Amino acid sequence: MIKIQKADFSIDEELKKIRNDECGASVIFLGSVKSPMDGKKVLKLEIDAYLEMAEQKLKEIENDAIKKYSIKEIIIIHRYGELFVGDNIVLIIVKSIDRTKSFEGAKYILERLKEEVPLFKKEFMEDNVFWHGGA
């Protein structure tokens, strides 16, 4: 299941949705807004999203990961909008029968998400504001 949303999420609630007693391990990646960055205080982030394409890309990544890592259950949630330091940004939960595949699958999803899903961070520092990857 993939979701791109403004609202926060609860790891416990998401885990309940994908209970599967065949899987003994759940690998969870939680990304959150950090400060400082490069020694400078971060005030907040804004994330812009190309929603239609981002959902399509995330779905492709989910399908590829399921096949490649024999994943039984999967949740990928990414937030957009205004986010403050400590707020959740991204949640990846992977359940596979094999724990190694669960770890590798979660890493694969995260790396592809960072490269391919059109989500754009604007960083509000105490002395500067910039878009990641911007000129």
Next chain:
Amino acid sequence: MKILVKYFASFKERTGISQEYIHIDNGKSINDLLDIVIEKYNFKREGNIVLSLNHNYSKIDAELNEGDEVAIMLPSSGG
């Protein structure tokens, strides 16, 4: 041809809009469309510009067709 152009991140700020329709002659490419946008909004063709055509990342020389959707954006920085 009528092309739907969407702007994201810094391009949304530079143009002041999130999307618009642009008319362009048949047989033109994304590169030709970009020329129109750059002239209209007076920004430079420099730095990172990532393009998509109908929700797939695209090369700049891709040919356009009536009703296509083109997005002008930065590299992904999610995660």
